[in-house]
Amino acid sequence: NLEAAQNAFEIAIRQRFHNIYARINLGRVFALKGDRESAAEQLIIAIKINPDFWQPYANLGTIYAESGHYPEAENFLLKANELQPNSGDILFRIGDMYSRMYQHKNAIKYLEQSIEKSPNNTRALNLIGIEYELSGFRDKAIHLLEKSTSIDSGNYETLNNLGVLYQKSGQLKKATQAFKNSLKINPQFKEALNNLAIVQKLSTP
Numbered sequence: 534n535l536e537a538a539q540n541a542f543e544i545a546i547r548q549r550f551h552n553i554y555a556r557i558n559l560g561r562v563f564a565l566k567g568d569r570e571s572a573a574e575q576l577i578i579a580i581k582i583n584p585d586f587w588q589p590y591a592n593l594g595t596i597y598a599e600s601g602h603y604p605e606a607e608n609f610l611l612k613a614n615e616l617q618p619n620s621g622d623i624l625f626r627i628g629d630m631y632s633r634m635y636q637h638k639n640a641i642k643y644l645e646q647s648i649e650k651s652p653n654n655t656r657a658l659n660l661i662g663i664e665y666e667l668s669g670f671r672d673k674a675i676h677l678l679e680k681s682t683s684i685d686s687g688n689y690e691t692l693n694n695l696g697v698l699y700q701k702s703g704q705l706k707k708a709t710q711a712f713k714n715s716l717k718i719n720p721q722f723k724e725a726l727n728n729l730a731i732v733q734k735l736s737t738p
Contacts, residue, residue: 638668
């Protein structure tokens, strides 16, 4: 319950103003409620309390990235990476930010580093697969999405994306199976339904 969580963290802050973890968690609650301004306010106070702690920088950078404020996002996320180097999570957040900015080369650079630290991070594998496809490296994109589905076979969106790549590369049987696998998990997924209909027409002599 977000209201109960917000109330608990606000009480903790009233009891101790410099409770940095309560402020970070309150910022998370506000972000989940869609109140980015209040979330940013709590995280900025957390940074003032301890300027050398990476977490509020990372959370604030993510909020700015998701709201399209990229210069601010880049500043805070790179600062988080400086304070907490080699974190797969922070590297993923930076890669995701550059993906949103359509900076494919930078996105791939940080997502590769993230996967080195966290090889089973399917979110990173899915996103870097898309980035490689957009950069013209379809075989590599297919390999990464295949790896992601081998780790998590229940992600119907990834299965659909993999099917699209199979279709584009002329592997119609594999594409058909990928779309069917996607629909086994979510039978109402319109993208997979449409894609399956298209590939079945292409497969008909």
